[in-house]
Amino acid sequence: MGRALTVFHALGLMLVMFSAAYLMPVAAALIYADYTMLLDFLLAMVWTATAGVLMWMLTRRHKGELSIRHGYLLVVAMWTAMPAFATIPLLLMLPGLSFTDAYFETISGMTTTGATVLTGLDTLPPAINVWRHELNWLGGLGIIVLAVAVLPLLGIGGRQLFKAETPGPMKESALTPRIADTARNLWAVYVAITLACIGALKWAGMDWLDAICHAFAALSLGGFSTHDASIGYFNSPLIEFVLIVFMLIAAINFASHFLAWRGKSLRVYLHDAEAVATVILILGSCIGIGVFLWWQNVYPDFWTALRHASFNLVSMATDCGFASVDFNQWPIFAPLWMLFLSCIAVSSGSTGGGIKMIRTLVLFKQAGREFVKLLHPAAVNPMKIGGHVVPNNIVFAVLGFIFLYFMSVATLTFVLLISGLDFISAFSAIIACINNAGPGLSQVGPAGNYAGLTNFQTWVCAFAMLIGRLEIFTVLILFTPAFWRR
Numbered sequence: 275m276g277r278a279l280t281v282f283h284a285l286g287l288m289l290v291m292f293s294a295a296y297l298m299p300v301a302a303a304l305i306y307a308d309y310t311m312l313l314d315f316l317l318a319m320v321w322t323a324t325a326g327v328l329m330w331m332l333t334r335r336h337k338g339e340l341s342i343r344h345g346y347l348l349v350v351a352m353w354t355a356m357p358a359f360a361t362i363p364l365l366l367m368l369p370g371l372s373f374t375d376a377y378f379e380t381i382s383g384m385t386t387t388g389a390t391v392l393t394g395l396d397t398l399p400p401a402i403n404v405w406r407h408e409l410n411w412l413g414g415l416g417i418i419v420l421a422v423a424v425l426p427l428l429g430i431g432g433r434q435l436f437k438a439e440t441p442g443p444m445k446e447s448a449l450t451p452r453i454a455d456t457a458r459n460l461w462a463v464y465v466a467i468t469l470a471c472i473g474a475l476k477w478a479g480m481d482w483l484d485a486i487c488h489a490f491a492a493l494s495l496g497g498f499s500t501h502d503a504s505i506g507y508f509n510s511p512l513i514e515f516v517l518i519v520f521m522l523i524a525a526i527n528f529a530s531h532f533l534a535w536r537g538k539s540l541r542v543y544l545h546d547a548e549a550v551a552t553v554i555l556i557l558g559s560c561i562g563i564g565v566f567l568w569w570q571n572v573y574p575d576f577w578t579a580l581r582h583a584s585f586n587l588v589s590m591a592t593d594c595g596f597a598s599v600d601f602n603q604w605p606i607f608a609p610l611w612m613l614f615l616s617c618i619a620v621s622s623g624s625t626g627g628g629i630k631m632i633r634t635l636v637l638f639k640q641a642g643r644e645f646v647k648l649l650h651p652a653a654v655n656p657m658k659i660g661g662h663v664v665p666n667n668i669v670f671a672v673l674g675f676i677f678l679y680f681m682s683v684a685t686l687t688f689v690l691l692i693s694g695l696d697f698i699s700a701f702s703a704i705i706a707c708i709n710n711a712g713p714g715l716s717q718v719g720p721a722g723n724y725a726g727l728t729n730f731q732t733w734v735c736a737f738a739m740l741i742g743r744l745e746i747f748t749v750l751i752l753f754t755p756a757f758w759r760r
Contacts, residue, residue, distance in 0.1 A: 279333045281348045285355060286329030292356050293323035298408050299401040311367065311401040318362035343757065346748050353740060357381035363405060374729045381736050383409030385743035386625055388497025388595035388712035391725040395502050400483055403500045407487040414494025414625035415464045415528065463532045468493045471520045478512045492520045495625045497595025497712040504597045514585040514598060525552055525592040527623030547660035548621040548631045556591045556619055560584040563608050570605050591615035593626040595712020602719030609715055613702060616711040627710030627742050629679055635659050636672045678746045683708060686738050693731050707738035
């Protein structure tokens with residue numbers, strides 16, 4: 275019981291910290307002289323902070339170090355409670371919006387999925403669009419990293435929290451001896467690249483509001499936009515190119531970015547097996563799909579086909595979810611290949627979702643080991659990736675994760691099918707949500723959104739986003755009897 279109260283104590287502190295996030299939309303409301311929005315956001319900030327303070331005060335005697343078990347519990351509690359509090363301004367400002375749809379919107383933002391149930395984004399008050407995109411940005415790397423950096427100062431250790439949430443199988447490799455220093459370094463890199471993206475988008479032709487919002491969405495690979503037509507609204511090859519560059523940057527492990535900055539050398543990326551595989555696979559696919567669309571006469575010339583193939587494929591492969599055209603209308607091979615890439619292409623330690631490239635490499639290498647074992651049963655054949663030996667316990671963990679991943683996709687797809695959704699919409703919605711990629715196909719394609727789903731289907735997709743963002747094990751372990759035994 276005491277440990278559970280420690281979790282609530284930490285959650286209360288996190289809610290107090292989270293209430294500070296309302297300052298950005300408050301500033302937007304002041305800049306645009308929208309005083310109704312200002313009052314609503316201030317009210318939401320007060321409610322969130324008050325709830326956090328009450329939780330903290332009622333459990334202040336139970337401050338202490340979290341075990342691994344309670345680290346998992348805190349992470350899941352954070353990622354379910356914070357979107358619930360984030361619905362407050364949406365419910366206050368958007369008449370007729372149900373809690374189900376508001377929660378879907380906020381958990382989509384915080385899990386960096388980018389799926390939306392809202393229409394009329396072009397006419398939303400700037401403060402609301404800023405809030406949606408800030409949720410993207412915080413969800414990408416900010417909340418957990420900030421928690422890991424700050425919680426130790428408040429008497430609550432952050433290492434178990436970091437291990438519970440950090441994506442990818444290589445969780446023990448730290449950039450610095452102290453986990454809080456690691457978190458602050460990743461936070462600094464994330465902020466610096468975001469500022470560079472804002473400047474580049476402003477230079478490419480966006481106004482300041484669009485530049486800030488789309489930079490937040492690009493670096494978090496969140497995919498929210500301020501326009502119903504997404505990036506197609508701008509119809510600008512330069513803006514698309516800038517976003518391609520930053521989406522690819524966000525798809526690479528942020529630890530590699532930090533090491534490259536600290537060493538003042540790009541050679542770090544050449545030694546990152548994940549980064550090399552990610553870039554080669556995505557850029558090779560851009561050329562291949564460009565040729566395919568040109569061959570299928572979807573576009574009149576190769577360069578137009580390459581432009582649209584490159585932007586939309588990079589966006590989906592990196593799990594960002596921006597769209598410049600309705601790729602749902604392309605021959606089915608192209609969008610299905612893009613959805614497939616969304617499962618495997620991004621690096622661990624990035625802001626993307628899915629299986630991750632490191633697990634894909636481990637699975638590929640393990641298949642090769644099995645062939646060697648069949649031919650040479652007595653051979654000793656350790657697995658190496660990037661010159662480093664991968665321990666067998668990590669190989670087994672990867673195999674277990676991939677099994678659970680595909681079982682989750684299959685189970686949730688069947689749940690949507692039995693609820694009445696057609697197969698293409700159901701399958702693509704689950705793939706897009708569990709990979710945190712955003713748009714799917716058919717009813718949930720880039721020209722539409724998730725507003726047409728029933729409440730039950732909306733909650734199924736929200737659950738898929740959660741388990742995808744927290745990499746399945748972190749959530750599903752809570753449903754095992756062993757987790758709750760002493």
